[in-house]
Amino acid sequence: MKTQKEKSKAMRKTLLIVKTLSLLIIGFLIIQGSLALFSHISQAIQIRTTIEPKTHAEQIIEDTLKEDPGAAIVEQTESSLTFHLSNGQYKFVSVTGRLFTEDGEPIDTSLTQLSNSEWIAQTSKGLDYALKFKSDSTRRYYPRKNIDDEYIEIGAPEYLDEEAWQKLPVNKPHIERNRLYFEQPDYTLEYLVTPYGVKTNLILDNPIFNKTIRYKLTLHNLTRSQESIISNLDNETVANFVKPHWYDSGDKSGDIQYSIEDSYITYSNPDLTDATYPVTIDPTYGPTGIAAGGDDYYHYDTSWSSATTDVLVGSVAGSISIHMGLRFLGLDIATGSTISSSTIDLRTATAVGSGTLLTKIRAVDENDPAAATSNATCGTDDAMRTTTGVDWDPTISNTNNTLMTTANFSAVVQESNDSGFTDGSVAYLVQIINDGTTGDNRQAWASYEHASYTEPQLTIVYTLPDTTAPTVSTFSPADNATGVATTANLVITFDEAVDAEAGANNDIIIKKTSDNSTIETIDAQDAKVTGSGTAIITVNPATTFDYSTGYYVQIGADAFDDTAGNSYAGISDTTSWNFTTESQVSNNYLESVTFDTESDDGFAINSIYWEGTLVAGSTVGFQFAVATSTDFSGVDFLGEDGSVSTLYSATDSDGSEAIPINGVYHHPFESGYKYFRYRVYLDKTSGSPEVTKVSINWTK
Structure with missing residues (x-):
């Protein structure tokens, strides 16, 4: 799964996708990956559903609106949601590809082998998947209709070798929770079963199998119309072709070209000349969250592990320290924001030992850090940690599936934000570091690749920086006022608190309208100016105004700033604030x-x-x-x-x-x-x- 900044930007969405159509579109993206990579054994995939599941994003939206009915979505991507809360703050929440039942329970997708030729992902919540090895074709069914009425039949994949098409070989598969994979000498073919369907990756260890791949495509009660698949039953668009991608172990990535001709879909082999192996061929382009591979890892001594199911923090025998990294995508918090809270929800897995786990939370102090690919890249990240660290000392839990929430590490995110490292839909790499745990004591938490959980989940609440200059709500005397007392003060009411400032252009100048002569010039920090730090500024001129005389006031652009440092624009003309004094004659x-x-x-x-x-x-x-x-x-x-x-x-x-x-x-x-x-x-x-x-x- 691609993790580079370019992909994160490309995947940005601003509107919610209709639930059923979302399932269909992503479903067909899964077809692309499966079709291009299945072996000559071939698998049949069936989906049966008796419920209408909710996506993780929908669950987050539901929970947020329940907590704050006035909240509004301001941005949604495949990896995150951002809300504008009714109190004026914003909330960023990372999103995974999980689905939930209507009662809010996550749907499990762990694989169980039922026979030598069949792997089933079943749940008690009404959503079932089946991977079945059959002869020479694969079927992909949609949950929107009776599975026997509408499906795609796929021929066995073939790769082009010296102008001849050959079947892609695989050996016996292995199962690891929701992951089924085939390890070959030159590549690994893996299937990650998610509530959306089967996510497929081909991980190349070298260039040998970087080849053009094709497969036969037969549509049943479906018609292809350019880049879309249309149902013959109701003319609805049920899926779209989307260009697949590849990414390497460094920072390179690119598109994979494909064509559809004569009932065959063919993927061209990408140019991997300068790529760093292993290289992931990712035709599925599905939901992300914490994406994959080095986006969640643990690192100890001189080794590291790209977490497939669990991440660890603590110590192993001999007091070898372990820490973990969690890389989140789509962070877009403007520089200068104020971070109120930042926490990560984690789901416990197997633990060793007992007692208190001593940890410290820091982040990699870098803009858009890449995913870890080796012990060396982990070491580079370790050397670039934020100066700020927050202690988190949870009790080791030997109970699986228990929710743990980290300490609030807003100070860490604040440092990153002040450095400009959270702005622009970037990745953010958080490290939870062993900070004194010794002996054989450690805690494991489920990684993103776990079959059922939405954790790790990052939540950040923040206030955007104030970039709006203060403005004047009222003048006293009002503009164009008449009959103003000759001893009147000048009162300026702003829309927010301001401070009187020093500066080259910070004077308040009173002039006579008739000849533009200056009556008095007052420095904004003079004792005659009071109210600094509030929204009401009072100017008490030493001058007593003449009767029946017109005046205007000018204010320098350096005179008043709000607490964020935004300057009031001031008044430089002769008409914005003018008034005429009272006649000397009264009615008494x-x-x-x-x-x-x-x-x-x-x-x-x-x-x-x-x-x-x-x-x-x-x-x-x-x-x-x-x-x-x-x-x-x-x-x-x-x-x-x-x-x-x-x-x-x-x-x-x-x-x-x-x-x-x-x-x-x-x-x-x-x-x-x-x-x-x-x-x-x-x-x-x-x-x-x-x-x-x-x-x-x-x-x-």
Whole structure:
């Protein structure tokens, strides 16, 4: 089974496959492997099912949604599932090719020999397989219909030798749980019985049998349409031809070309010139998970073993230490993520000894590590372990089929993630290392190739890195606000907590709209800026704004960052945040009676005297209106600049100083203007101003 990064990417899927069709398609991929590699003895494969099984992926989905109904699948490949959880985190789970009954029990596929010519994989859960040696053909049946109505009949495989077709020889087969294999001097032909059917590999020890292979193909109630197989009974597509692959013991792999002509399917021999033997010819391309071969192994002293059924950790007599490696495919966790938890579920197998097993969990600190192929490659991996290691000290269990879950080794995965080694649909190699166990004490766990279990199963929960810059939710004063107090603070509310930062462009600048002049420049880390570490930043300018004046605010792009280091974009224009201050004149005033100067030629107001109290934080001010009659309707009251928005303001605390009047704004000595009124304005932010007497000086 191919384990390189390229294959993992090629196998990526983003949608769930309909259950029945998934069985059919993978079923036919198994046909391709079986057809190309069967010996002249030939095997007949029958599938009978009385249940509709669930895949391992479907079981994981069911369990996840039961635990978190708001979870959603964001990515699915043949080797993994990734969920977006309702709390905002993500969960990666490795997937195998196992099937489950409706009540969630895994379906066993162990082989049992019933006679000299027949091997049966049977379960009590209603799903049966039979490998039967017959004369010169093989049948592959589909579980979707009566097995006698629809099947493919395959002729004995032949290989091309000096332009002549020869039958592929095999000797007596061996059985190892769900694995049936033939060992020849130059190759091994193996069948792995899975709930999907028979997975076939041809493992070449040398180039001798790297040859073109063909077999005869007869369809019963089926029709081939280009690359598909169509049922004659209901016109459904029941299977598709998929290009097979090969991979070597190093890092090389490639496609295997095939053709279908004159009822024969023929595989061309691949170019293995630079390949490292042994080479696996893998026409089946089935479900993965922990793929095969060196993807799960144990290593001790100067030896290693590519696990076929079990992996080991501990010590053997003489205190020779054993550790194991588990390589998972399809890991795609963005660099910069926060890893919350990481565990591996394991299923116990035969153990030796008792007591506590002292182990440490580390990972191979490398991007997309290759599968182990020898003692030397194991040694290379051992020398590249993460600095971080997590202790896991389980009790040795002599009971088979017991679930064990490792300690949380999120710190190990975090180191790999920080190094960029978990991003991009890559393989991830975890090692469980003996860390002090001595004597003859060791624990075995089922490997991926075990007949029934979904373990080893890796689960990682993580939070994606924050790459979104903070944005402003509200400004105060609001953009385009009017009537803003001249002593107002500037308040910025962000969508997340931010910190005030140093930097070349971290200033908050207040400018006047009329002429773009700078009123005040404030460094983001100045004491006038408060709220760093929260979502609300308050700026308290030293400047008191002018009345009835427009302003705009600019903020440097280095001024504020969120906790992940993303910078607020800032404001560089003149329109994003602008406002106009209040008029000096409020509605808190007293208006006098009408005064008649009895001067038909007009008069001029000179000054105001008043008595009372002006305290800090308060205002005493005056305005005048001059008219030609006692009717002041529509006549404006004006202040010191001749506008309705200003006042003649008192500056002393008791009125002892006269307030001069700019008479030019009040019709001085204009004929007919002999009447006037005044208003007294009292405002406060603190204290209580008081006016007890007003005297007006004028000339006529």
